[in-house]
Amino acid sequence: QKEVEQNSGPLSVPEGAIASLNCTYSDRVSQSFFWYRQYSGKSPELIMSIYSNGDKEDGRFTAQLNKASQYVSLLIRDSQPSDSATYLCAVIDTNAGKSTFGDGTTLTVKP
Amino acid sequence: NAGVTQTPKFRILKIGQSMTLQCTQDMNHNYMYWYRQDPGMGLKLIYYSVGAGITDKGEVPNGYNVSRSTTEDFPLRLELAAPSQTSVYFCASSYDAVFATDTQYFGPGTRLTVL
Numbered sequence: 001q002k003e004v005e006q007n008s009g010p011l012s013v014p015e016g017a018i019a020s021l022n023c024t025y026s027d028r029v030s031q032s033f034f035w036y037r038q039y040s041g042k043s044p045e046l047i048m049s050i051y052s053n054g055d056k057e058d059g060r061f062t063a064q065l066n067k068a069s070q071y072v073s074l075l076i077r078d079s080q081p082s083d084s085a086t087y088l089c090a091v092i093d094t095n096a097g098k099s100t101f102g103d104g105t106t107l108t109v110k111p
Numbered sequence: 112n113a114g115v116t117q118t119p120k121f122r123i124l125k126i127g128q129s130m131t132l133q134c135t136q137d138m139n140h141n142y143m144y145w146y147r148q149d150p151g152m153g154l155k156l157i158y159y160s161v162g163a164g165i166t167d168k169g170e171v172p173n174g175y176n177v178s179r180s181t182t183e184d185f186p187l188r189l190e191l192a193a194p195s196q197t198s199v200y201f202c203a204s205s206y207d208a209v210f211a212t213d214t215q216y217f218g219p220g221t222r223l224t225v226l
Contacts, residue, residue, distance in 0.1 A: 004153075032213050043201055043217040044154070088153055090215075097142055097161045097208035098169065099215065103153040 003027055006089050006102035015111050019076040023089030023102055026070065030091035030100075033065055035074045038086045038104070047087070048074065079109040113137055115218035117202050123224045124192040132187040132221050134202030142205045143185040144215065145169075145177065147198040154201065160185055161208070192225045199223070 007022045021035070032051055036044035048063040050056045050072065056063045062075040072091075076083055089102040118133045136143065141162050146154040156169030160179040174196060176188040185204075189196060199222050203215040 006153075032208075034214070043220050045217070046214050049214060090154075092208055092213055094208045094213065096167075097159060098167075099144065099156060099159070100170070101146070101154040101156075103151075 003100045004089055004091055004102040006087075006105045008105070010106040010108060012108045012110060013079050015079060015081060015109055017079050017109075019079045019083065019107055019109070021074040021076075021087050021089075021105050021107070023072045023074075024070055025072070025089075025091045025100075027091070027093065027100070028067075028070065029093050029095065031094040032092040033063070033072045034090040034092070035061075035063060035072075036088040036090060036101075037083075038088060040085075044088055076107075079107075081109050081111050084108050115202055115204055115216055117200075117218035117221050119221060120219065121222045123226060124189075125226060126192060126194065128192050129188070129190050130192070130223075132189070132200055132202075132223075134185045134187065134218060135183050136185075136202075136204040136216075137183065138204060138206070138216070139182065140204035140206050140216075141182070142208055142213075142215075143179065144203040144205075145175070145185070145187045146201045146203065147171065147196075148201060148220075149198050157187065157200075189223075194225050197223060197225045 035047040050063040086104040145157040158177040202218040
């Protein structure tokens with residue numbers, strides 16, 4: 001089992017719809033959770049970080065964390081074509097400083 | 112404030128050659144990371160450092176070496192390049208690895224091809 005698994009893509013949604021991206025992790029000591037967006041040929045950029053169980057909202061983006069289920073998700077409301085990218089889930093073991101990324105989910109938002 | 116810079120941007124190596132990928136950050140970050148990203152895949156951690164003089168192996172360290180003599184620099188050394196090392200290499204840094212200070216900032220990447 002991979003340490004960090006993301007729902008296999010590609011994921012395609014129409015403009016204005018809600019895109020749902022999911023991530024599960026296996027290491028219970030993971031304490032920090034991140035969603036990065038990566039456009040083709042570019043480096044990853046931070047979308048959201050979340051540390052506590054529950055929801056965290058930032059504009060059109062909502063991250064959800066459930067440590068008991070070892071699950072973190074990202075919802076994108078009112079999806080725009082500019083949201084088309086690969087979304088990477090990352091977890092950090094803050095004790096060791098070690099980070100682990102998932103393989104990413106590619107999202108396409110169709111006009 | 113340039114953030115994280117990487118050189119070179121592109122490089123072609125022949126099998127068996129060696130090279131050093133440079134990474135520098137000007138944000139006074141303690142933590143630095145090297146990742147590789149193969150086509151269609153996520154980031155695999157090669158090595159990381161929690162401060163000057165301290166380095167540790169990540170998920171895929173074989174064939175690579177690192178050093179961290181200063182806070183700013185974290186070079187990655189490839190010895191005896193192999194085609195399996197063809198990839199895009201990203202360097203990243205963060206201030207710390209605890210709440211609210213563990214966001215990683217990435218450099219632009221180095222695209223390496225080994226023929």
